[in-house]
Amino acid sequence: MQSWLLWLSIAAVLGIAELMTATxxxxxxxxAxxxxxxxxxxxxGVGLQLLAFAVTAAALIVLVRPVARRHLTAYPQLRSGVAALVGREAVVLSVVGREPGRVRIGGEEWTARSYDPDLLxxxxxxxxxxxxxxxxALVYPRE
Incomplete structure (x- = not known):
């Protein structure tokens, strides 16, 4: 059997095993x-083939694996509830300062105070x- 067919057979077996394990x-x-x-x-020659396998495997494991793992295990941060309101735009309905007023955030009215207590x-x-x-809601005017 020609050696390139043997290497491709090994690659196919490893690829199928990867489908089973997803590691x-x-x-x-x-x-590699x-x-x-x-x-x-x-x-x-066989020595250079083994060297190509070893160098490629080492490079992929050292360089690609950490980046790929980070992307595979990272979950997007989904904000829900009141945490989703932080950073949104609102319109002041009644004067807001140290004493609470009213703002409209995304169609809902909320009680609000100024983030800076000295600001009206x-x-x-x-x-x-x-x-x-x-x-x-603690709010601050847009600049």
Whole structure:
């Protein structure tokens, strides 16, 4: 059997095993076996084929694996409830300052106080929601 066929067979077996385990490690080894198969197809000796396999496997495991793992295990941050209101735009309905007033956030009316207690925000001003404390939004005017 020609050596490049042997390497491609090894790559196929590793690829099938990767489909069964979904660990990503076997896929990287399958790619290294494919690189060794390419070296064999070029007519390089067995020693250089093994070297191509080892160098490619090491490079893929050191360089690609950490990045791929990070992307596979990272979950998008989904904000829900009142946490989803932080950072949104609101319109002041009644004067907001140290004493609570009213704002409209996404079609809902909320009690609001100024994030800066010394600041008085007039009605009609567009503000940003900085935080939610209980049922009160802490807002600051947009610049």
């Amino acid at each position: 990503l490690d076997l896929l990287l080894l399958a790619l 076996a494919t690189a060794a198969g390419g070296a064999a197809a070029l007519g390089l 925000i007039p009605a009609g001003t567009t503000v940003d929601v900085f935080a939610i404390e209980g049922a009160t």
